[in-house]
Amino acid sequence: MAKAEYKSKYKRVGQRYDRKDAREKVTGQAVYTYDLELPGMLYARCLLSPYARAKIVSIDTSKAKALPGVRAILTGEDSDILVGLYMQDKRVLSRGVTRYQGDVVAAVAAEDEETAERAISLIDVVYEPLEPVHDVDEALEGKILVHEDINELKHYVGVFFPQKDSNIASWNKSKKGDLEKAFAESDLVVENDFSLPAVAHVPMETHVSIVQADPFSNKIKIWSSAQSPFAIRQIMADSFGVSESDVEVHIPYVGGGFGGKAGIHLEPLATLLSKAAGGLPVKVRATREQEFNQLPTRAGMRGRIKTAANKDGKITAMQAVYDWDSGAYADYGVNVGKTAVYSGIGPYSIENACIDSKTIYTNKVFSTAYRGFGHLETHWSIERQIDILSQKLGIDPYEFRMMNLLEPGDKTMSGEVITESSGNPKECLTAVVKEIGWTGRKTEEERQREWKTGKVRGKGFAMLQKAPAMPANTATSVVMQMNGDGHVKMMIGAVDMGQGAITALSQIAAQELDMPIEDIEISAQIDTRSNPYDWNTVASKLTFLGGNAVVKASHELLHKMKVIAGQVLRTDPENLLHANGEIYHPHNPNRRLSYKDIALGYMYPDGSGIGGPLIASGSVVADGLTNLHPETGQGNPAAVWTFGAHAVEIEVDVETGSVTVLKVASAFDVGQVINEKLIYGQICGGVLQGLGSALLEGYKFNKDEKLMNPSFTDNKIPTMKDMPVEIVPIYIENPQHNGPLGARGVGEHPMISVPSAIGNAVYDALGINFHVLPLSPEAIVLGIQSGKKSILCTDVDCLPGRL
């Protein structure tokens, strides 16, 4: 792969350090929740609803109870607990009705998994199947309500807006300017539908939780494969009516999250089972099939985009309606929907705009956060629409975007003003377009000529933007202590689930303290009793917020060291500098002390000491954010935007429909690279995951809303063999003035817009606009055979994810 050598202006930040957890992981020494066995531990299995929507007429557990080794059996009648991040809409066990074909109807804890499974097979349930809500259109009609009690559901008031007597879990809105006037006065108005199916996160370690909760106290001890230890603590305390301090959450190594392990999932069920089993620890582990059909997905989505532009190429108005098929429960889905109202017109300066984003209940597998948090989906709509618009205007798609992209002084959808410090979308686009050698769209003549060879090449590109979707007062913190050997022991509350957080944060500490990264120790294991608070490990926010906390703590530690060193060296601490693990006097460098000498307090030759053990902390809260206005969506939701662009070159086999991805060039304005090896890994992984959404992945439901592909047999994800021939990462470094060393987050971004860029390249190759994903070989062939120039859901019968 052709990749320019990256040179950092810093000594430690930007350098290509190996991941701190790499050796432990590749040698198999890393311990995951999956591996944990506790004394007396029981194993759980769940009985899932076989129907998308059914009345539970009766449940007979007597045969299961009689099985030796069974220690607890629960059904919906045994618990009143409702859970939910923003909407408390989910019973831990179904009561009365089931809402999707993965709803838990009964659960067993037994002495081994085999007994638990056998017990499950002995539970007799009589169901009365009910007509399910199949898709978003049916849901919006509201003839059948997925949640009859929607009007009473407890929710986060003022941020989410459930609609009375409907299937709308939240309807979020934003608007600015005069849309009607702009549509009436513009030269061209184009309206299109775009859609994409639900997809799975597919972490290598499926969801697994162990809980020990005795029935005689409020204490709940949790070990979980989860992204959000402190959110689990808070939600568990809320749902179970106990104090946060009663709940302790341990996170060992996590085998991948991708958003699917944000919030809480199996913890409440394990808690109820442990209590029912007299307080023995209970392990609930999702099988791979359950990971697909019980645990949540990325929502399917339909975007309806209406855009107006003038002949000269200026976009004058954009109206977007996003309908999210969130399945049976709201979970993170409502927040994904909310995020779309401030990011859902893409990184463009558009004076008149309006977004309606509805998170909708249906009787399908429910949805949650997924890498990109709705941005892959909204950009699929926006970036295809922009391309189609440029076709209609007869303007080159690169020129067209350059005319409309945000620049300093412009306002975002929610009215924030872009500055030099916000990063530069135009620089990203220009870089990738140059990398693929873009010279304009293929002519129809060129296309026909290539078609005869059986293979047609195409180029395409797409913009992307994302800011962390988080509450206005999101906070994080770190604690630093120094060991006697001068090493710094750092504790954070965020989880390293493979993204490289502990390595990146160590590098920032090593940079600020000017000491070797090998001497920074940071544990990936989190224990809420000892680790400091972090809101959630989501949203690509940790490098930014956590990095700032590390900078703060480092500065505090340095200050404390200089105060002690000042006494020892008999000077004002202000006179002292630090370098390579030492405090020194710049005028007389012989006056110096190593960090080690003051780590536990300085000891004079006569044995007396000063200072004591060095401890410092850094707390950070998001700066200057506000909630959005409920009607206009105006406000400051974004702590930090990261802009980027992808450009691709593909080759389509016109007979088989197979798409070969020859090249992907990806540029992100990251402000400052923290670790070149990590960011390169994030880009390669994100691009491949994006190609999965673009070319391959999608849930397929039958007419009864039963998931037809709940296993790796038919729910495929890309493999190493599906990597593009070439990936070119491009790092743009316009520093963010309030970022740690100028840095922005980039964890999710590499996946966003990959499908849009591929879709635009497919148009370049074939002259056909696909409005649906995935662009599978089958979809391409049937699209070609249809003879149409625009392919919608209804045009090809192979497409999954009918919304």
Place this chain on the structure above:
Amino acid sequence: MLSRFQYFKPHNLNEAVQYLDKEANSFVLAGGTDLMILLRRNVINAEHIVDIKALPETGVFEYTEGTGLKIGAAVVVNRVVDSEVVNSRYRALHQAAASLASFQLRNRATVVGNICNASPGADLPPALLVYDAVVNIAGPQGTRQVPLHQFFTGVKRTVLQHGELVVSVELPESGEGDKSIYLRQARLRGHDLATVGVAARVKPDGKVAIGIAAVAPTPLRLFALEDQINARGLSQETIEWAAEEVKEHIHPITDVRSSAAYRLQMASVLLKRCLLALIAKED
């Protein structure tokens, strides 16, 4: 897994056949890559598992000039992939074997298991069919031979009777000037079941054989189409014609993996590409 079974590993064929005959609810274990899935998903409830890997007959993997190739029921797919004889004399079988599932699974899955599972979309049958493979069956009534094209009776169904097992599969001699190819379409480059798989062979006398999978309840040998092609003579023109005509000889369904329409198109494209490759001048 809810099954609770007796595991039995016989050391001679008689023992195996007698056990299978005696115990009604028995399943044969070779690679286990299909069997384990059925057990773990509780699709079957097995009381007896008969491991046939210790039978001397099942370990045979030999090529004899003039007679052909014999593959015992315990021979794993990667052994076939690695075989120089298969690669040079039974090219389509090599290609089909190399495209089956993943490397790890090929280290476990057996060639005969791929036949016995009788999946409509199995990769190996098309290649075995074009080489006129014969299945050697042992049972309580002794041994019998069944041509592979008569072995499959439906989706996941074969001619095997109670107490019978497949001991090996034999492919007649394939000599100089015998050419074959296997092509498949899948949903991705990484391992996947074939959406459609096509094997074609041109014998030294110029006669064509075609095997195809995932377009009917069983893998098919397209004898009628072969006759028509052979009558016309294999040429660019005939190939174009056959690529259309093949659609009349198959009955694909729409399922979670593919629509019938796409399978028809792929059968046509892959057959065309197979035959074109076979008539192309060698490098």
